[in-house]
Amino acid sequence: MLIVLVVILVIALIAVSAYALIPKPAASKIPIQLWYNNSNHYGSTEVAVALALQNSLSTCGRFQITLKSDIWTVYKENWVNQRMPMFLLGWYPDYFDTDDYISPFMGIAGAKSEGSFYNNSQVDQWVRDEASTSDPNVRADRFTKIQAALAEDVPYVPLFSAPAQAVYVNGVQNVELHPVSFKWFIINKPGATQLNASTSDHIINLDPASAYDFMSIEVINQVFDTLLVYDAKNTTLLPGLAMEVPSRANGGISADGLTYTFHLRSGVTFSDGTALNSSVVKRSIDRVMRLNLDGSAAFLLYDVGALRADHLPGDSAPGVIDTPDATTVVFHLFSPVSFFNQLMAFSVSAPVPWTYNQNGLQPSTAGSVIGTGPYVLTTHVPDQLVVLDKNLAYYNPNLYQSEGIGPIPKMDRVVINIKSTDAALKQDIETKAVDVAFRTISPVDLADLEDRQASLGLTVKHGSSPQIRFLVFNVNLVPNKAVRQAIAYAVDRGAINSLVFLGQATPLYSMIPPDLPYASPVFQSKYGDAQCASSNALLLSLGVAFELQAEIVAVARDR
Numbered sequence: 001m002l003i004v005l006v007v008i009l010v011i012a013l014i015a016v017s018a019y020a021l022i023p024k025p026a027a028s029k030i031p032i033q034l035w036y037n038n039s040n041h042y043g044s045t046e047v048a049v050a051l052a053l054q055n056s057l058s059t060c061g062r063f064q065i066t067l068k069s070d071i072w073t074v075y076k077e078n079w080v081n082q083r084m085p086m087f088l089l090g091w092y093p094d095y096f097d098t099d100d101y102i103s104p105f106m107g108i109a110g111a112k113s114e115g116s117f118y119n120n121s122q123v124d125q126w127v128r129d130e131a132s133t134s135d136p137n138v139r140a141d142r143f144t145k146i147q148a149a150l151a152e153d154v155p156y157v158p159l160f161s162a163p164a165q166a167v168y169v170n171g172v173q174n175v176e177l178h179p180v181s182f183k184w185f186i187i188n189k190p191g192a193t194q195l196n197a198s199t200s201d202h203i204i205n206l207d208p209a210s211a212y213d214f215m216s217i218e219v220i221n222q223v224f225d226t227l228l229v230y231d232a233k234n235t236t237l238l239p240g241l242a243m244e245v246p247s248r249a250n251g252g253i254s255a256d257g258l259t260y261t262f263h264l265r266s267g268v269t270f271s272d273g274t275a276l277n278s279s280v281v282k283r284s285i286d287r288v289m290r291l292n293l294d295g296s297a298a299f300l301l302y303d304v305g306a307l308r309a310d311h312l313p314g315d316s317a318p319g320v321i322d323t324p325d326a327t328t329v330v331f332h333l334f335s336p337v338s339f340f341n342q343l344m345a346f347s348v349s350a351p352v353p354w355t356y357n358q359n360g361l362q363p364s365t366a367g368s369v370i371g372t373g374p375y376v377l378t379t380h381v382p383d384q385l386v387v388l389d390k391n392l393a394y395y396n397p398n399l400y401q402s403e404g405i406g407p408i409p410k411m412d413r414v415v416i417n418i419k420s421t422d423a424a425l426k427q428d429i430e431t432k433a434v435d436v437a438f439r440t441i442s443p444v445d446l447a448d449l450e451d452r453q454a455s456l457g458l459t460v461k462h463g464s465s466p467q468i469r470f471l472v473f474n475v476n477l478v479p480n481k482a483v484r485q486a487i488a489y490a491v492d493r494g495a496i497n498s499l500v501f502l503g504q505a506t507p508l509y510s511m512i513p514p515d516l517p518y519a520s521p522v523f524q525s526k527y528g529d530a531q532c533a534s535s536n537a538l539l540l541s542l543g544v545a546f547e548l549q550a551e552i553v554a555v556a557r558d559r
Helices: 002-021 045-059 072-080 108-114 121-131 136-153 214-223 278-291 299-304 422-430 443-456 481-490 493-501 522-526 532-540
Strands: 030-037 063-070 086-091 156-162 165-169 194-199 228-230 237-239 259-263 321-325 328-332 375-381 385-390 413-418 436-438 458-462 467-473 550-553
Touching: 030 045, 030 072, 045 063, 045 086, 045 481, 045 493, 108 299, 121 136, 136 481, 136 522, 156 481, 156 493, 165 422, 165 443, 194 422, 214 375, 214 385, 278 299, 278 321, 278 328, 422 436, 422 443, 443 458, 481 532
Parallel strands: 030 063, 030 550, 194 413, 194 436
Antiparallel strands: 086 467, 156 467, 165 436, 165 458, 228 237, 259 328, 321 328, 375 385, 385 413
């Protein structure tokens, strides 16, 4: 009996071994789910971009693309919790320096916030190097190395850039498509006290410690001021809550670039009547860094801004932010940051009242959103309506008087209607139900309005803001660099531009827009467009290429 059992076991082992040696037929295509946001966060072009990507990847013959969609809020959670292997984002600058297209993406802390979780200590050091100097030679060297790493490691695939647009009724004044921030408070409708506007964008939340999407930040910029603010039309910094812009010449920046001193205006109050002082400024900055809310820009302070030695979330150490008196704030950085003034002009640095929630998110309801800016939030109906009323206690009405704009805010009230579709946005401005339509009119509708603007009594305005769109890979979920590279080969930017944007967009080959210093089109030289032969050859070199199960999640987010 024992011999029989042994024989049976040997035969079974031989059979198993023989089966293991039989080549398994590989699947002919890699199944990929391509997700896109369907709540109009970035306009109706989202589905068209997804379709164009589906087509370019499918054309190469090695990908089987299935389109799926869901609302933006679901993707926000999935992105933060690492549930999305690949997804599409949009970016609008936080501050006008080339670093703003590198630190949030290639630095370790920034990459975590943006959802790629890219972690390369050498690249992280190069990012710190370029941020800590104004020497153009050093910056050129580091940006060149960083962009080379971007193209090699492919945590992102840059796709295209597109300018901002606004359409407004003739006679409305001061509609400026600013490179960094849109200023509702300078827009004027002569003879009226109320400005009516529409947008198809959405507000996520209005807490400066959390907001990191375009429309939320733009409402924050009307309600909150920062230590420094931007000129009405360009990126020149002006005094805001501070009396002057720190410089080496005025003693506000130390010779070694490690100390920044801000002198606050006296007598400034929040819209609830409470006082702004140096202790409030320090508490606000510490709140952002300590809470480090998911998907926020807190890393711009504790990491990029060098306010913590360990570059990790948490309160500033004793002595890092000094408040020697009620109107003086002194920042002692752990390394020089050549654009620290610009960080102090971004919404994440906006002072909030002492009473703001210190343990989590402040509610985004009227009465809970309290700032020092030109307007007060008096109504907020999520996904429907925002009403801004003049802050009667605003401290700086003559900010832009030298430019012929003043006093601000120009209008007593701004009513922003949030529309569910681009078509509704177009109808509002076409029928003059509103005075201004901003974000986002579809390319087809924009071309139509532009052709008929004279007869309609409208003005169509195009900006030069360097907005970019790009594909993100969560490198923890898509760890094989060759797979990411294969997709980079397959993308067809020309098709996206012609089919989706009617030639109104510009193909993008680096995370740094071409008009900014140090930009290099590294993806153009390394991958080109629609290079199916190269994509397929790379996939064939992978032993398990066609057993891969992957997802591409196309999401529209604009920061």
